[in-house]
Amino acid sequence: MPVKAGERLDPEATKARILKAAAEVFGRRGIHATGINDIVEAAGASKLTIYKNFGSKEGLVEAVLTDRTHRVRAWHNVAVEAAPPGRDRILAVFDLVAEWYTEAGFRGCAMMNAATEDRGADGAPRRLAQDHLAFYRELFERLLTEAGAHDPRTTARQLVVVLEGATLISAVDQDPGLGAEARVIVETLLDAAF
Amino acid sequence: MPVKAGERLDPEATKARILKAAAEVFGRRGIHATGINDIVEAAGASKLTIYKNFGSKEGLVEAVLTDRTHRVRAWHNVAVEAAPPGRDRILAVFDLVAEWYTEAGFRGCAMMNAATEDRGADGAPRRLAQDHLAFYRELFERLLTEAGAHDPRTTARQLVVVLEGATLISAVDQDPGLGAEARVIVETLLDAAF
DNA sequence: GATAGATAGTACCGATCGTTCTCAACTTGG
DNA sequence: CCAAGTTGAGAACGATCGGTACTATCTATC
16 A cells, blocks of 8 residues: 555654664664564555665664764753753763663663674774764763863773663663662762862 | 595584684674674584584574683683782783783674674573673672672672673774773772772 | 495575565645 | 655565585594
């Protein structure tokens, strides 16, 4: 059949629907383990529409990851703004990820997962994963500078290690408790950083 | 053709050769991206021999990961024994992984990578990854108890977060410098743990 | 030297993959 | 109301995948 009866024709909404469904299935089952037909089923979209919008599976993966990293950055920027200046803003980042770990079906960071699946290749996933890490480093360095840390750059890099380590282990062990553990580590590191 | 001319017939050595080659290719390109024919080529073994020894690709993957985790544990146990008792033994673990990060073609922890590729599935890779994390937790807890830390269990879990975070980032960024960074974090955490 | 086991090489099978194509049915805009 | 654009459903294609079967030829053992 054709277009669903009675529904509006909105290419932008269709594209967004595919992106959302693809992100969900890629995240849950892995990128390599997900076929285009799985996306078709999850998105309720046809192959034609998917390939018209994204060109290839590789293009869809890149679009999903790009969308994801932008959303994550926006979430963190908003949460940081909402917290009082100083060390609290750094802890707000870890409060946000601690909440994230408790979500049903939490499977870790999409960018790190994609880069891991693609290890060896020098494509978009690896690049986006590196950009994602760089975002965290710059965010932490900015917050640490504002708060008056002795060596913002070094401490920022340390916090990224803790963040990604906790995220990975929380996903592998399916243990939301890593959020609290990460917070304790961060408090110790911050105590030494001022 | 048959068996290579002039070579000794040693089933154990053949099995070990396949395991070594499979570990190398799986690590370099990823498990899903590696086909049985890639293993055939890398190991110089026939499909018949591979399937006679491991039953299936899944069986081969499990054998590779099991072999890997046992080797890693042995390396750490030896390195720890060689270090003087106390905090130095904990730092010896991180000195070992720092060296590991500098190896050409370093691609991160095979168990975490496999579990990430297999996310969603409850198979051998996830189980072996969890066992691998448990090994590190027990190792650190033992060393921290010996050294007289206040809360060995909590600190041990923190060290695993640092270890896996540094390993992941070192692999994604292809940056061996994470070894030194991890060491600094560990020293700070140890200062607070006694 | 005969027999049994191990192995490489290769052809092959069914399933699945990413991708392209066709067609019918719907909406949108003039 | 009609032409153009959009979409869903699915057939079809070539490639590749995991896995099996077969054969030839080597080694190991007695």
